[in-house]
Amino acid sequence: MTRKIEPAKSFGQCTSQLMAINDALDILRGKWKIQIIGSLIFGKKRFKEMQREVNGITSRMLSKELKELEINELVLRTVHDTIPVSVQYELTEYGKTLDHVIEELHAWGVKHRKRIIRKRG
Amino acid sequence: MTRKIEPAKSFGQCTSQLMAINDALDILRGKWKIQIIGSLIFGKKRFKEMQREVNGITSRMLSKELKELEINELVLRTVHDTIPVSVQYELTEYGKTLDHVIEELHAWGVKHRKRIIRKRG
DNA sequence: TATACCGGTATACTTTAGGTAACTGGTTAC
DNA sequence: GTAACCAGTTACCTAAAGTATACCGGTATA
Known part of the structure; x- marks a missing residue:
């Protein structure tokens, strides 16, 4: 299933960058997408x-x-x-x-x- | 995969493009990579x-x-x-x-x- | 002597992704 | 009337991904 988009956690830019990357990957993830x-x-x-x-x-x-x-x-x-x-x-x-x-x-x-x-x- | 690729391509070309994309995705796959x-x-x-x-x-x-x-x-x-x-x-x-x-x-x-x-x- | 750090392994468990096969309700063609 | 096409849904199953916890030999610290 689609990963739930979580609010940015307070500890830094890095974490929110990672979240954005994972948001993108989640959409392309899987064998068929x-x-x-x-x-x-x-x-x-x-x-x-x-x-x-x-x-x-x-x-x-x-x-x-x-x-x-x-x-x-x-x-x-x-x-x-x-x-x-x-x-x-x-x-x-x-x-x-x-x-x-x-x-x-x-x-x-x-x-x-x-x-x-x-x-x- | 984008429009600059000519529409008249063979099925074989498409497949190998998909493989390359999946090769890349495979490496980034998973929760931690x-x-x-x-x-x-x-x-x-x-x-x-x-x-x-x-x-x-x-x-x-x-x-x-x-x-x-x-x-x-x-x-x-x-x-x-x-x-x-x-x-x-x-x-x-x-x-x-x-x-x-x-x-x-x-x-x-x-x-x-x-x-x-x-x-x- | 006890505790904690280092760079990991081993074992067992749960969760998720994806596959199989049967079935739905409707439509058309033979 | 039966077979096939359409656009899916349902229940069940397996394999892979990920988690939890304990442990290893070695070193350093108190």
Whole structure:
């Protein structure tokens, strides 16, 4: 579940910096979050559509993760009044602000991966 | 992952991008990693010194996490031949390359925290 | 002699993340 | 009428992460 955001404790800037970092990490943490965000980057998707795209995810996990992302206002869920109902998920503008974070994670991850592979020969 | 990456990419490219991101996240994963790195940012520290600084961590967890960081070459462990022995931990140059990632996480986390707190009133 | 610091281990326990599989209520197509 | 698609939910289970507590050999302090 999402870690509860706690008020800054009195002993210093450092602690509140750590909390901010952990707030960010909490949102990206878990096996599926980044993949789900990734699958929404190029546009709206329906539930089953995402389940097909995000390899190996069960409906239970997809549902759970999407709820968390929705609570954090990174993802918007829209129910269309068709018959049968269709449900669209999309990144909010706010969700898109994760761009830079993901970009940095990616850049570092690529370097790290190269380094590890080099060591192994 | 961002818009500068062309939409017409293969599934394979996407997967390897996800892997890189997850490689990076894996290293920062867990309750204590960032705090430990944080406590080393301003210089070398001894084991107990870190345990005092990283609030609430047990020696078991600190030991475990430091080992992982050492294996990933982010932290260097040095045993000094004093009596009794003292052990110093420090960030490697490689470890310091995480600073951009951490900076982005921090920047985003701060905004997120403000947003959430504003909503609560 | 007792106490506390150092850098950790060992053992046992609880909590959480995530997986499995079955099922819901509705709709459409064969 | 039965099979399949949609958008999920429910109950149960396992493995990993994390906690609690005690302990180790060695040294230093009172």
